Amino acid sequence: MTDERAGRLLRPEESSPRATFLELFFDLVFVFALTRVSMRLIDGTGGSVGTLLAEIARTGVLFLALWLLWSITTWVTSRYEPERPVIQFVVVGSMFGAMVMAVALPRAFEDRALAFVLAYLAVMVVRPLIIGTALRGHPRRAVPLRLLAWAVLGAVPWLVGAFGPEHLRLPVWVLAVAVDYTGLLLGWPLPRLGPARTAGWLIAGEHLADRYQQIFLISLGETILVIGLTYSGAEFTADRAGAFTVAFVTTALLWRIYFHRAGHLLGEALRVARSPGRLGASASSTHLIIVTGVLSTAVGYELVIAYPHGRTDPTWLVFIVGGPAIFLAARSRFEYEIFGRVSWSRVGGLLVLLLLSPAFTLGPPTMALAGAAVVLAAVAFADARRSRGRPSEMAASPLGHGGTGGGEFPAP
Template identity: 45%
Template sequence: MTTNRVANLLRKGESPQRPIFLELFFDLVYVFALTRVVNELVLDYTRGRVAETLTTSLSENGETLLLFLAIWWIWTQTAWMTSRFDPFQPAIQFVVLATMFGSLLLAVAISGALSETGLLFASTYAAIQVGRTLFFVLTMRGHDLRRVNMLALVWFGASAVPWLAGAFAPELTRNLLWLLALAIDYLGGTLGWPVPRLGRSQVSPWAVAGEYLAERYWLLIIVALGETILTAGTAFLHGPIVAERTLALVLLFVTTVLLWRIYFYRAGQILGEAIAASADPGRLGRSAELSHLLMALGIVATSAGSELVLIDPSGHAKPAWVAAMLGGPALYLAGRSVFEHVAFARVSRPRPIGILVLAAIAPVMVGLPPLGVAAAAAAVLLGVAVSDAIRAHGGPLEQASPPR
């Protein structure tokens, strides 16, 4: 490929540094993917031995978490890619749409990835990562990004081995091999894909396109919140429309609104500014990624808890159910605390206080009606949101002040 054609694939400095319709279209498949993850969690929580024993529940959830981390890494790598390349170019559109189709296959395979569809899941994941990276190795000749993709290709090739081997292995061995594969992928991306004698990538995507990536991540949070509403509405229609279930639906909608409010005020609005003002945007960007991973996990767990409430709002909350209904909001607040530190180099006290309150009330919630447990979680989130509003009332909007 000629130098001019290579340059045409890259984003131009004068072009808008924000997502366009292609990226938004790509995100649609993740509504389905997150729904499949939530469905797996609900199946975990409604199995008798899992629901009654928290330690067993954590083991089952760990397997589902492994699948979630795989699709999360695909999304992250795609966001990194579109931050550097021009999504209006047909070649880039092809790569994004091919990744979108692969992500759809991953989502389809989630429900049986730990049994009969394991090979489909593992081979699709490896094909996306290796195939996409190889494409850029072949097309970016003469550009520095070719070297970066060559480094990444070594790591993705290495992780493909345990991914594929795990698909043919017994359950415990498979989980260990897939955990190793994920560790290789995440470690490689975090370290800049170092390879002996070839070095590593020195430039973080956040240093090049912090504003763009900030907007991609808050769009993903919107996708996750949208999935929560979709799950609640679908679960509501699968049962009788009675007063208790209607009240549960209202409560779950309010909970989703509170999660949205807590995210966007105020750090969610100024992440791009914080990255731009940072002396080390790469390090701050990694913290931002971690915070959004924790928040997305919290939203997914909350969504699973919402469906459990709608299944039996007046029954008896089992230990694993309480863990989902209270642990989801707690995990979300933990991620939001990290996010606040990214934007303001501090953490407001209501967030850790909210986490402690959720942890403190969890033991006494076991056996109570799930509707009451959900109400308690919503009350804690409301307290955090109200404290934010009180602190901000009458004062100027707080500006980004990232850690030095």
């Protein structure tokens, strides 16, 4: 392929910033995958604190692998033209790999370890190999080849963990995840070539923002599935009806708090940033934490709807209170990325949740869920009151804001 033909793979300026139908199709797998993540956490809540922490660590490793697959696919479709057959093939292949990982996830640390690892490595190794081959003769070929080299490096601990004894799987896979994310954070450095830092990347900012908003909505959709499936499979009682209602309201509040001001301006912030790659990488980390908070909250929903009576198990508060707390903390960071400041209401809501946690153990789980919902409602009310009658704010990201700097598309 000539340099000119290879260059056609890059996303052109006239390309629509909206996600394509192919990308939305790809996201459908993650609706299922995120339910597997939350269900694995729910299954691990019945034991001791040590057992719960170990299950959180195992599930966290699997979720980080899924997130990296989704995140890099998102960057691929933001840097390359998703209407090209090669990119479409890559996205569909990544979709199949994610599906296999999701199916294997509930027993990925047991008898399905090899299936999970092989699906993950097939995407992480084959995808940059295909793109690098398609870009033959183009300067941009170096980026996928960097990803390929680091994927091969990370494959070693992944395979050692899959073939090794089960009791060593967690620490070995933690090392594997650390290798994969170290490559991402450092820009996949190679000897003599150094790193290719994301700070220097020019990407389709509005498209990237659209994708992050969609994965957040997918995580909210997963909570709706949890609420509906749990309540429909349980006996209808007044307590469960109350928990069902409060859970739905909590999900609506998460949506409201996320999209208030900052949630609508990520695309604009990326468009005017002198370093859109740096802001995009930071936003990716922030949305990882936001989605983690939403998934944790969904686990709390199922526990409360299924068991609304009696005193609250202290370990359940990790999800009932911890989920909203993680969300507020990440949303505070998101606000800083867009405006360079943090609203007191989010910090105050986070502190109130933490301070009230001991008191929640004295009552039924429904009380703890309702208390978390009241705190989120107070944050949403403070947002509405602060913005009433005021003009919309402009993005003022401290991560390279500039009215005429930067750009949206890959640099040559």
